[in-house]
Amino acid sequence: MLNKPKKMIVANWKMNVTSQKDAEGLFLSIRNVVSKLEYTQMICCPPHMYVNQVAQHANHKNYRVGGQDAYPEESGSRTGETSVLMMKNAGAEYVILGHSERRHLETKLDISRKVIAVLEHEMTPIICIGEESRDKNWKKVLQQQVKDVFNRVPKKNPENIILAYEPIWAISSDKKNPATSTEYMEALEVIKKESQKIFKTAKAVEKIRFLYGGSLDDKNIEDFLKNANVDGFLVGRVSHDPRILMTMFRLVEDHVQKELFSISE
Numbered sequence: 558m559l560n561k562p563k564k565m566i567v568a569n570w571k572m573n574v575t576s577q578k579d580a581e582g583l584f585l586s587i588r589n590v591v592s593k594l595e596y597t598q599m600i601c602c603p604p605h606m607y608v609n610q611v612a613q614h615a616n617h618k619n620y621r622v623g624g625q626d627a628y629p630e631e632s633g634s635r636t637g638e639t640s641v642l643m644m645k646n647a648g649a650e651y652v653i654l655g656h657s658e659r660r661h662l663e664t665k666l667d668i669s670r671k672v673i674a675v676l677e678h679e680m681t682p683i684i685c686i687g688e689e690s691r692d693k694n695w696k697k698v699l700q701q702q703v704k705d706v707f708n709r710v711p712k713k714n715p716e717n718i719i720l721a722y723e724p725i726w727a728i729s730s731d732k733k734n735p736a737t738s739t740e741y742m743e744a745l746e747v748i749k750k751e752s753q754k755i756f757k758t759a760k761a762v763e764k765i766r767f768l769y770g771g772s773l774d775d776k777n778i779e780d781f782l783k784n785a786n787v788d789g790f791l792v793g794r795v796s797h798d799p800r801i802l803m804t805m806f807r808l809v810e811d812h813v814q815k816e817l818f819s820i821s822e
């Protein structure tokens with residue numbers, strides 16, 4: 558695909574799949590559809606308990622496995638934690654970090670230590686940032702978050718980093734209040750500008766992959782595909798609904814195909 562990485566849908570199952578049987582069944586039901594796609598990839602992020610089991614079925618480049626968090630030290634007296642090394646040994650290649658649903662449990666220093674540890678273990682961090690509301694300070698909040706996650710991170714392989722913009726006000730709720738592609742693009746501009754100060758060149762920032770997440774589904778994903786510069790999506794609520802997820806994969810695949818077709822014409 559013109560040397561571009563595939564578009565990705567990251568399925569963050571959160572704590573919504575509660576048995577090995579369900580985890581396996583859900584993954585297998587999506588897997589067959591995803592294996593046939595040419596331009597789209599799924600990163601499945603089950604609860605830690607089921608990472609290993611799902612990873613055993615993830616034997617195709619189109620579907621890979623990630624964790625929902627990981628502790629930066631490899632081992633030690635850390636009751637209840639799952640280390641980056643354990644995550645890797647279980648078969649994860651990606652780790653979601655700094656998710657807003659975990660931020661009350663961790664400091665920004667913890668998050669950046671996790672990012673560094675994940676990179677050191679040759680896995681890909683999917684770092685989540687996003688403001689709490691679109692008040693008058695939202696851009697400053699976002700700029701600070703970019704500084705906090707990137708300042709200490711090694712700068713040499715930005716292509717190994719994924720940054721997900723997940724505004725807290727848009728995440729999974731009964732309100733069902735996704736950001737629009739316009740709001741995403743406004744945020745992306747802020748994020749890229751701030752990242753450039755840290756990574757020094759626009760070229761380096763272009764290598765980072767940027768995702769959108771927050772109340773996405775098969776109804777609103779097209780807005781982002783058509784109107785936003787987005788490398789993929791981070792999906793929660795519908796990530797364990799195979800029917801909706803498959804429609805979303807189809808929409809992404811068709812969109813990329815059309816785009817390529819129009820370029821080659």
Ligand code: 13P
Pocket residue numbers: 569656723727728729730770771772773791792793794795
């Ligand atoms: P929803 O898709 O449920 O809004 O969740 C987004 C999210 O938090 C993914 O990490």
